[in-house]
Amino acid sequence: MSRHHVRITVNGVAREDEVEARLLLVHYLREVRGLTGTHVGCDTSNCGACTVMLDGQTVKSCSVFAVAADGCEVLTVEGLAVDGQLSPVQQGFQECHGLQCGYCTPGMVISATGLLLENPDPGDTAIREGIEGNLCRCTGYEMIVDSVRWAAEHGGAGAVATGTRGR
Amino acid sequence: MGSMIGASVTRKEDPSLLTGRGSYVDDISPPGTVHMAFVRSPLAHAGIGNIDTKAALERTGVLGVWTAADLAGLPNSRSVPGMERPCLATGKVRFVGEPVAVVVASDRYLAADAAGDVDVDYEPLPACSTTDAALAPGAAPILDGLPGNVAMEQALAADDAEAELSAAAHRLQLQLVNQRCAPVPIEPTACLADWTARGLTLYLTTQAPHHMRNEIATMFGLPQQQVRLVAPDVGGGFGAKASFYPEFLLVSELSRRLGRPVKYIETRSENMMSMVHGRAQAQDIDVGFDDEGHIAALRVRITQDCGAWPDTTGVGLPMLTSFMSGGCYKIPKISPSFRSVVTNTTPVGSYRGAGRPEAAFLIERVMDRVADELGIDPLDVRRRNYIQPGEMPYATQFEGIVYDEANYPALLDRLLEKIDYQALRAEADRRRTDPNAKLLGIGFSTFVEMGGFGPTPLFEQFGFIGGWESANVRLNTDGSAVVSVGTSPHGQGHETAFSQVVSDVLSIPFDKITVLHGDTETVQEGVGTMGSRAMPVGGPAVFKAAGKVRDRAMRIAAHLLEADPDDLELVDGRFQVRGSPDSGIDLTEVAVKSLKPHLLPPDSDLGLADTAHHEPTNLSYPSGAHCCVVEVDRDTGRVDVVRYVAVDDCGKVINPLMARGQIHGGVAQGIAQALLEEVTYDEDGQLTTASVADYLVPSALDLPSYETDHQETLTSFNPLGAKGLGESGATAAPQAVVNAVVDALSHLGVRNIDMPCSPQRVWRAMRDAGSARPSEVST
Numbered sequence A: 001m002s003r004h005h006v007r008i009t010v011n012g013v014a015r016e017d018e019v020e021a022r023l024l025l026v027h028y029l030r031e032v033r034g035l036t037g038t039h040v041g042c043d044t045s046n047c048g049a050c051t052v053m054l055d056g057q058t059v060k061s062c063s064v065f066a067v068a069a070d071g072c073e074v075l076t077v078e079g080l081a082v083d084g085q086l087s088p089v090q091q092g093f094q095e096c097h098g099l100q101c102g103y104c105t106p107g108m109v110i111s112a113t114g115l116l117l118e119n120p121d122p123g124d125t126a127i128r129e130g131i132e133g134n135l136c137r138c139t140g141y142e143m144i145v146d147s148v149r150w151a152a153e154h155g156g157a158g159a160v161a162t163g164t165r166g167r
Numbered sequence B: 001m002g003s004m005i006g007a008s009v010t011r012k013e014d015p016s017l018l019t020g021r022g023s024y025v026d027d028i029s030p031p032g033t034v035h036m037a038f039v040r041s042p043l044a045h046a047g048i049g050n051i052d053t054k055a056a057l058e059r060t061g062v063l064g065v066w067t068a069a070d071l072a073g074l075p076n077s078r079s080v081p082g083m084e085r086p087c088l089a090t091g092k093v094r095f096v097g098e099p100v101a102v103v104v105a106s107d108r109y110l111a112a113d114a115a116g117d118v119d120v121d122y123e124p125l126p127a128c129s130t131t132d133a134a135l136a137p138g139a140a141p142i143l144d145g146l147p148g149n150v151a152m153e154q155a156l157a158a159d160d161a162e163a164e165l166s167a168a169a170h171r172l173q174l175q176l177v178n179q180r181c182a183p184v185p186i187e188p189t190a191c192l193a194d195w196t197a198r199g200l201t202l203y204l205t206t207q208a209p210h211h212m213r214n215e216i217a218t219m220f221g222l223p224q225q226q227v228r229l230v231a232p233d234v235g236g237g238f239g240a241k242a243s244f245y246p247e248f249l250l251v252s253e254l255s256r257r258l259g260r261p262v263k264y265i266e267t268r269s270e271n272m273m274s275m276v277h278g279r280a281q282a283q284d285i286d287v288g289f290d291d292e293g294h295i296a297a298l299r300v301r302i303t304q305d306c307g308a309w310p311d312t313t314g315v316g317l318p319m320l321t322s323f324m325s326g327g328c329y330k331i332p333k334i335s336p337s338f339r340s341v342v343t344n345t346t347p348v349g350s351y352r353g354a355g356r357p358e359a360a361f362l363i364e365r366v367m368d369r370v371a372d373e374l375g376i377d378p379l380d381v382r383r384r385n386y387i388q389p390g391e392m393p394y395a396t397q398f399e400g401i402v403y404d405e406a407n408y409p410a411l412l413d414r415l416l417e418k419i420d421y422q423a424l425r426a427e428a429d430r431r432r433t434d435p436n437a438k439l440l441g442i443g444f445s446t447f448v449e450m451g452g453f454g455p456t457p458l459f460e461q462f463g464f465i466g467g468w469e470s471a472n473v474r475l476n477t478d479g480s481a482v483v484s485v486g487t488s489p490h491g492q493g494h495e496t497a498f499s500q501v502v503s504d505v506l507s508i509p510f511d512k513i514t515v516l517h518g519d520t521e522t523v524q525e526g527v528g529t530m531g532s533r534a535m536p537v538g539g540p541a542v543f544k545a546a547g548k549v550r551d552r553a554m555r556i557a558a559h560l561l562e563a564d565p566d567d568l569e570l571v572d573g574r575f576q577v578r579g580s581p582d583s584g585i586d587l588t589e590v591a592v593k594s595l596k597p598h599l600l601p602p603d604s605d606l607g608l609a610d611t612a613h614h615e616p617t618n619l620s621y622p623s624g625a626h627c628c629v630v631e632v633d634r635d636t637g638r639v640d641v642v643r644y645v646a647v648d649d650c651g652k653v654i655n656p657l658m659a660r661g662q663i664h665g666g667v668a669q670g671i672a673q674a675l676l677e678e679v680t681y682d683e684d685g686q687l688t689t690a691s692v693a694d695y696l697v698p699s700a701l702d703l704p705s706y707e708t709d710h711q712e713t714l715t716s717f718n719p720l721g722a723k724g725l726g727e728s729g730a731t732a733a734p735q736a737v738v739n740a741v742v743d744a745l746s747h748l749g750v751r752n753i754d755m756p757c758s759p760q761r762v763w764r765a766m767r768d769a770g771s772a773r774p775s776e777v778s779t
């Protein structure tokens, strides 16, 4: 298996690694970078548990090769809080009980953050459309919708995500 | 300090989960961890011939390949005697996905490559993918040692109620199917074993760490303290993670053999065929009733598909269905019987509600059919048959099944206050005559289910050591408290809810309480989280343990204050003499002094810590009244839930915010069962729904918003008055939806639609009704 040199910035920290061509970005993040907040929930790109932001766009990191992220900036759930202060989306999920087991949550939070970057004031339908690619088996979604609404009303996508987009 | 019980506090669990700092099994990787992968059967039924492992073994990075022959000494998983499952298929494969060989390699990609290198010769055998096929004359037995394919058969009444049914003025037969569902927790099964000279540490996605510890220790003949079982953060379970899986045994054994930590992370495709499925039950129903709709007798014959290897819970599911088949109604004679049938499919186990949703669906569909037959309102039929609040506790005809305090008529009244039933009916009628309007249907489900599983004699039947739960509460000298609980969560919010209970009992701030769970090394004996038992069984254990600590502290305070303990009260963290609040001592000071023997009464135990167990004397019986309003597209058959209203009675609500979450999640799964989900096999036993996309796990666009409310009728069977609610939504929703769909189409002559009510099925039912082929549309 051929190995490739990549330079990937994750949550503001750049690093160079040798990776196998077939290594998925999600496994790069989890196993090479040790950032286990991004989860894997399927092998068919359907569940969204692995969602991260790649150069300001949400992607399912199980369907991107690490080599394809060479030179890119990745934002994961670990990178959203600033000095221990949760982002508005993270706060919204706590306020509105938008999570139970928490397994879908990192992907859900990143998708919601991406949605608020695109549309700072989404209605319920727009929120549901925005998180359609993220499956949650615990909440029945309504309290996730409430959480995203809460975030929209309390600061939106948050400083980190907005900054990443701008860079 | 106000009461924390009943307060909508946000969860202690959330900050770590929201920042990616949770700790699920796959997040844990001790140095040297290697990865296990399975070679799984592509066939539903076949003899296993030669297994060629050469290519796999030659691959770089592969530590080994093992087949059943290499693991001959390993014990089978516990089940019905004579039907125990080996950890790898031995001689024969019995369902698609059954593991045939196992590979360990240095990384997960290599392990998958090596599993693909293993070449297995199969000799195909005829497969039974349905219970009909398995029961057909001449069908070959799937399990060795079983004469046919019936794993268990039982009648739960003395006779078949034929006399009462024949005597009734009206009689009706129905066939209902509770289709096979997949639990699909978003975290699949994961395990990590690290066997060293000190013993085995096993991280599992499980709902019952102590139970699994006991099983594993027994299987390996290890002292229990040499098995440390950890359920770290667990990403949903819904009953399916209460089962024992052979991979638990395999990772442990291979870690022992290799002297390294071994990890197994199931893929979703594997999960769809390997994790237990739920429901999978067909019901033949015969009901007798009078002109007013009073039910005189009910006969229920259940055929339970238990898959290729009967699961300890799976075979017993129809027993729970039988017990609950009368719902919240006073039915003079109920005669249930069941048979659990082995097929060439994935084993069936518990899935949110486990046996009770099947019962609620049955009786609530019966209520609507009886109403339809007599031309009266379905709510009138329900009202005429309700068990009345004054009759509680209500002993059903089944021994040990005693409904606790509830008020079924009041639940329905409360539901009706939230919807304008007459207006909805009028609108439904109007739309029937307007060809451009979508049809509107209104469905009800007034249900009762079982929660608070124990007591021990019942829970033993499912393989658990007991039906009790345990808690230990320890007060530190700074006034903070640590609570260890035997129930182990997978999303329920135990840390928050139990902190609320302890905060009230000990009058200490919620933020100063830490709840530990899920680790057999730090938590005393426990059972697990399933059967809606965390709050009704685990809650009272916490409540009692905290009470014991408070009483100890009270005695010490009394000694220090030279007062009678009976004269003291605990107010805002301070013991004070009733009536003279100036004379008092802080709980924190008592905690400090509890470790200074010279200040204590002679022979006092030091410190403020105590353990309590709670053995329930009865199950609890959460109930509720739900209404679903659907729109049906006349052209496509698509069903949309436009309104869902739930009034639940789970007894005492500890945290309304989390209670809403539990109801939402359960209702979502119930709606999904009614409209979308079904595990299907083709006639060769090939799984045709092997991904979340094929299986139709609902997204945010597929589900409505929910209106919820509670009526709190406290149960007298535990000190908190809580009944549990984890399974209520999933128990209530399917029939609320299906009753609504059938209601929308009833004027066309449609009397039943099987779940899931897919657009195709609904469209067909409309078309066939329109073309006057009633035999296909009525039950």
Ligand code: FES
Pocket (backbone or CB within 6 Å): A039, A040, A041, A042, A043, A044, A045, A046, A047, A048, A049, A050, A051, A060, A061, A062, A063
């Ligand atoms: S892991 Fe499911 S979409 Fe990526």
Ligand code: FES
Pocket (backbone or CB within 6 Å): A098, A099, A100, A101, A102, A103, A104, A105, A135, A136, A137, A138, A139, B186, B235, B236, B491
């Ligand atoms: S919170 Fe459990 S899957 Fe979403």
